[in-house]
Amino acid sequence: MATRLDPNLKNELEEFGVKDLEKCYQCGLCTGVCPLSSNDDPFPRKMVRYAQMGLKDKLIASPEPWLCYYCGECSDFCPREANPGETMMALRRYLTAQYDWTGISKRFYTSHVFEIFSVIGFALLIGLGFLLFAGSNPDMQQARLSTFVETHVIEYLDILMAVVLSAFLLSNVYRMIKFQMGDLLQKVPLSMYMSEVKELILHFLTQKRFSECSDKRMWYIHLLIMTSYTLVFLLVVGLLSGIGGRLPAFQTDEVRSFFHIYNLIGYYATFGLLFGTSYAMIGRIRKNRAIYQFSHATDWMFLILLWLTALTGILIHIFRVIGGDGMPAATYIVYTLHLMVAVPMLVLEVPFAKWSHLAYRPVTIVVTNVKKKYENSIKFSTPAASDESQSA
Amino acid sequence: MVVGGGMSGLTAAVEAAEIGAEVYIVEKRPFLGGRVAQVNQYFPKLCPPNCGLEINFQRIKKNPKINFITNSEVEGISGEEGNFNVTVKTHPRYVNDNCTACGKCVEACPTERENDFNFGMDKTSAIYLPHEFSMPMRYVIDGDVCKGTSCNKCVEACPYNAIDLNMEAKNTVFNVGSIVWAAGWNPYDAENISYYGFGQYADVVNNVMMERLAAPNGPTKGKIVRPSDGKEIENIAFIQCAGSRDENHLHCCSSVCCLASLKHATYVREQYPDAKITIYFIDIRARGKFEDFYNKVESEIGLNFIKGKPGEVKLDNENGKLIVHSEDQLTQTVTDEKYDMVVLATGMAPVTRKSKVPANINYDEDGFVASDSGMPGIYAAGCVKHPMDVASCVRDATSAAMKAFQSAVRGQDNG
Numbered sequence: 128m129a130t131r132l133d134p135n136l137k138n139e140l141e142e143f144g145v146k147d148l149e150k151c152y153q154c155g156l157c158t159g160v161c162p163l164s165s166n167d168d169p170f171p172r173k174m175v176r177y178a179q180m181g182l183k184d185k186l187i188a189s190p191e192p193w194l195c196y197y198c199g200e201c202s203d204f205c206p207r208e209a210n211p212g213e214t215m216m217a218l219r220r221y222l223t224a225q226y227d228w229t230g231i232s233k234r235f236y237t238s239h240v241f242e243i244f245s246v247i248g249f250a251l252l253i254g255l256g257f258l259l260f261a262g263s264n265p266d267m268q269q270a271r272l273s274t275f276v277e278t279h280v281i282e283y284l285d286i287l288m289a290v291v292l293s294a295f296l297l298s299n300v301y302r303m304i305k306f307q308m309g310d311l312l313q314k315v316p317l318s319m320y321m322s323e324v325k326e327l328i329l330h331f332l333t334q335k336r337f338s339e340c341s342d343k344r345m346w347y348i349h350l351l352i353m354t355s356y357t358l359v360f361l362l363v364v365g366l367l368s369g370i371g372g373r374l375p376a377f378q379t380d381e382v383r384s385f386f387h388i389y390n391l392i393g394y395y396a397t398f399g400l401l402f403g404t405s406y407a408m409i410g411r412i413r414k415n416r417a418i419y420q421f422s423h424a425t426d427w428m429f430l431i432l433l434w435l436t437a438l439t440g441i442l443i444h445i446f447r448v449i450g451g452d453g454m455p456a457a458t459y460i461v462y463t464l465h466l467m468v469a470v471p472m473l474v475l476e477v478p479f480a481k482w483s484h485l486a487y488r489p490v491t492i493v494v495t496n497v498k499k500k501y502e503n504s505i506k507f508s509t510p511a512a513s514d515e516s517q518s519a
Numbered sequence: 520m521v522v523g524g525g526m527s528g529l530t531a532a533v534e535a536a537e538i539g540a541e542v543y544i545v546e547k548r549p550f551l552g553g554r555v556a557q558v559n560q561y562f563p564k565l566c567p568p569n570c571g572l573e574i575n576f577q578r579i580k581k582n583p584k585i586n587f588i589t590n591s592e593v594e595g596i597s598g599e600e601g602n603f604n605v606t607v608k609t610h611p612r613y614v615n616d617n618c619t620a621c622g623k624c625v626e627a628c629p630t631e632r633e634n635d636f637n638f639g640m641d642k643t644s645a646i647y648l649p650h651e652f653s654m655p656m657r658y659v660i661d662g663d664v665c666k667g668t669s670c671n672k673c674v675e676a677c678p679y680n681a682i683d684l685n686m687e688a689k690n691t692v693f694n695v696g697s698i699v700w701a702a703g704w705n706p707y708d709a710e711n712i713s714y715y716g717f718g719q720y721a722d723v724v725n726n727v728m729m730e731r732l733a734a735p736n737g738p739t740k741g742k743i744v745r746p747s748d749g750k751e752i753e754n755i756a757f758i759q760c761a762g763s764r765d766e767n768h769l770h771c772c773s774s775v776c777c778l779a780s781l782k783h784a785t786y787v788r789e790q791y792p793d794a795k796i797t798i799y800f801i802d803i804r805a806r807g808k809f810e811d812f813y814n815k816v817e818s819e820i821g822l823n824f825i826k827g828k829p830g831e832v833k834l835d836n837e838n839g840k841l842i843v844h845s846e847d848q849l850t851q852t853v854t855d856e857k858y859d860m861v862v863l864a865t866g867m868a869p870v871t872r873k874s875k876v877p878a879n880i881n882y883d884e885d886g887f888v889a890s891d892s893g894m895p896g897i898y899a900a901g902c903v904k905h906p907m908d909v910a911s912c913v914r915d916a917t918s919a920a921m922k923a924f925q926s927a928v929r930g931q932d933n934g
Binding site for chain 2: 172
C-alpha cells in the first residue's frame with residue numbers, strides 16, 4: 128500500500144494543541160519510560176514520528192492515543208522538552224474530530240468562537256425553552272418543582288437527548304473501529320468482539336489501565352469524577368420519575384430524609400465532581416504536573432461546565448429544602464440555570480468532544496485485543512505464514 | 520599562568536614556554552596528566568596515552584621556563600590583562616622532595632582510602648602514589664583520612680625523611696601577564712539520571728570507569744569483569760547519550776562518547792571473543808575521519824546496535840543481571856534485554872559547571888566557558904570550553920597559548 132504524506136498535517140495538528148513537534152529527535156526515551164506502552168503497541172515516540180512525517184492515514188488508524196493515560200513521565204524525562212504526553216493528548220482531540228462525521232467536533236476544537244458561541248447558544252436556547260414552556264403559575268409559597276416543570280416532560284426530553292446523543296456517539300465509535308481495524312474489519316467474526324464484552328465493561332467502569340501509571344493519584348481523581356458523574360447521570364436520566372413510579376422518583380417535591388439513598392448519592396457526587404474538577408482547575412492554573420502544563424480552551428470549557436453543573440445541582444437541592452418550604456424563586460431559577468449548563472455540556476461534549484473518550488478508550492482496548500487475537504489465530508492456523516514472519 | 524595540568528594545560532604551557540614565556544602550571548590534583556592519565560587507549564589509533572604524556576613531561580622537565588605546582592587551586596584573581604595577581608592555595612602534600620617512591624611508607628600505613636584515580640573501584644592506603652607514571656613521582660597523603668602525628672607510622676618507616684605531617688596549606692600570590700584556564704572536565708554525574716540505576720547497581724558503570732577497568736594499571740589489572748562479583752562478561756550493553764543532549768541534564772553533545780563506546784567495544788572483544796556487545800543509540804556521531812573508525816569497529820568485531828534510548832535499567836534479583844528496558848525503533852517493539860554489565864556513555868561536564876573561575880567571565884548554559892570569555896587576558900582551553908577529543912584539545916590549547924602570549928605582551932606594552 129502506498130504511504131501518503133500530508134505536508135499540512137503539522138499545521139492541522141497544531142490547531143488541536145500539538146506543540147513542540149519539531150523539537151523531538153526520536154530518541155525513544157518516552158517509549159522507554161512509559162509504564163503503559165507495551166511490546167505490541169509502543170508509544171508515544173511512534174505517534175510523534177507519524178505526526179512529524181505527515182502520516183495522516185497511519186495516525187487515524189492508530190489505537191495508541193487511546194491507550195495512553197497521560198501519566199506525564201514521558202514529558203518529564205523528555206531530553207528535548209518536546210512534551211510527547213501533550214502530543215498524545217492533542218492527538219486524542221484530533222482523532223475525536225476525525226471520527227466525528229458531522230464536522231462539529233473539528234469546529235469545536237479549532238475555533239474558540241464556535242466553542243464559546245455554541246455553548247452560550249445552547250444555554251440560551253434552553254433558557255428560552257423554560258421562558259416559553261415552564262409552568263405559568265409555579266407555587267411561590269413552597270418550592271415544588273412539579274409546579275414549575277412537569278417531571279415527565281423533562282424525563283421524556285432526557286431520554287430523547289440520551290437516544291440522539293448515543294446515536295451520534297455510536298456512529299462515531301463505529302467509524303473509529305473502522306479506521307483502527309482497516310482491512311480486518313470484514314474478516315474478524317463478530318463472536319471475537321463478543322468474547323471481549325466483559326473487558327469492555329471492566330475497562331469502562333474501572334479505567335484499569337490508568338492505574339498502571341507510576342503515580343496513581345490521577346487515577347483516583349478520575350475515578351472519583353467518573354463514579355460521581357455516572358451515579359448522578361443514572362438518577363437524572365434513569366430515575367427522574369422512578370421508571371414510572373416503580374422506584375422512588377429522583378425529582379420530587381417531597382423533602383427526603385438526609386440519609387435517603389438518593390441524597391447520599393447526590394452528596395457523594397457533588398463532593399466528587401466539585402473536588403475533582405477543582406483539583407484539576409487548580410492544577411491547570413499552577414501547572415504542577417506534566418498533564419496540567421498546557422491547557423487547550425476546550426479543557427477549561429469542560430471543567431468549568433462540569434463544575435457549574437455540580438454547583439447548580441447541589442444549589443437546587445439546598446434551595447428546595449431549606450427551612451422546610453425552601454426558597455421557591457431561587458429554586459426555579461437555579462433549576463433553569465442547571466439545565467442551561469448541563470444540557471450544552473452533554474450535547475457538545477458527549478458525542479463531539481471530551482466526554483466521548485468514555486467510549487473511545489474501552490472500545491479501543493477491545494479492538495486492539497481482538498486484532499491481536501485474530502492475528503494470532505491466523506498465525507497458528509497457517510504455520511507456513513508464521514515461519515515466514517519469524518524469519519523476517 | 521596555566522590553570523590545569525591535563526593535556527590542554529600541558530600543551531598550552533609547553534607551547535607558551537617554547538616561544539619564550541615564563542609559565543606556571545597550577546594543578547589541583549597531586550599529579551600532572553589529568554583525565555588522559557586515566558585513559559587506557561586513545562581512539563581511533565588505540566594507542567596508550569602514556570607516550571603522549573611522556574613527551575610533554577620531558578619537554579616540561581627540560582624547559583627551565585616551566586614551573587608547576589600540584590595540589591593547588593586558584594583562589595582569587597585581581598588586576599587586568601598584562602598584570603594579574605593570582606592567589607594560589609596549595610594544599611599540603613605531607614611528602615617533600617626527598618621522596619624516592621620506594622613505597623616503604625605504604626607497608627606501614629594502617630589507614631585506607633577510596634582510590635579516586637580508579638573512581639572508587641579499589642582502595643589505596645592513606646599515603647599513596649597517585650599512579651605508576653605519576654608526575655611528580657612522589658607519594659602523597661590524603662589529609663581527610665590520615666590520622667596525623669598520633670599515628671606517625673609512615674614517618675618512622677620512611678628512610679629518607681620525606682614525610683612531614685605538620686605541613687600546612689599555604690597561599691602564594693603570582694604576578695602574571697595572562698591566564699589560560701584549562702581546568703578540564705568531570706564525567707557527568709550519572710546518579711542524576713534516576714532511571715539508569717547508576718550508584719544503585721554496582722554493575723552499572725560510566726565510560727571513564729570502563730576505561731579504568733580495561734587499563735593494565737586499573738583496579739582489575741586490565742581484566743574487564745563485573746564489578747559486583749568479578750564474573751566474566753557474556754553480555755554487555757552501552758547506553759549512549761546518558762545525560763548528554765538532554766534538556767534535563769547536559770544540553771550539549773559530548774562528541775566523544777560514541778567513539779569511546781566503540782573503543783570500549785574493542786576492549787571487550789579483545790578479552791571476550793564470544794561476548795554479545797550491544798550499543799543503544801540515538802544516532803552514532805562519528806564525525807569526519809572518525810567514521811572510518813566506526814566502520815572498522817562495526818565490520819570487524821560484531822556489534823549489536825539498538826536504536827532507542829532506554830527508559831530504565833533494573834536489577835533482576837534472580838540472577839543478578841541487569842535488565843535494560845528500551846524501545847527498538849527498527850522493529851517497533853519494546854525490549855527487555857538482560858546484561859552482565861551496563862556502561863553509561865556519560866558526557867563531559869566542564870569543571871567550571873561547579874567551580875567557576877574567580878573572575879567575571881561568561882559561561883554557557885552547561886557551565887562551559889563561552890568562546891568569548893568577556894575578560895581580556897583569560898583564555899579557556901580544551902574541554903572547559905566545549906567537549907572535545909584529545910587531539911582537538913592539543914590544537915585548542917596551542918591556540919590559547921598563542922592568545923595568552925599576545926595578551927601578556929599587549930598588556931605589558933599598554934601598562
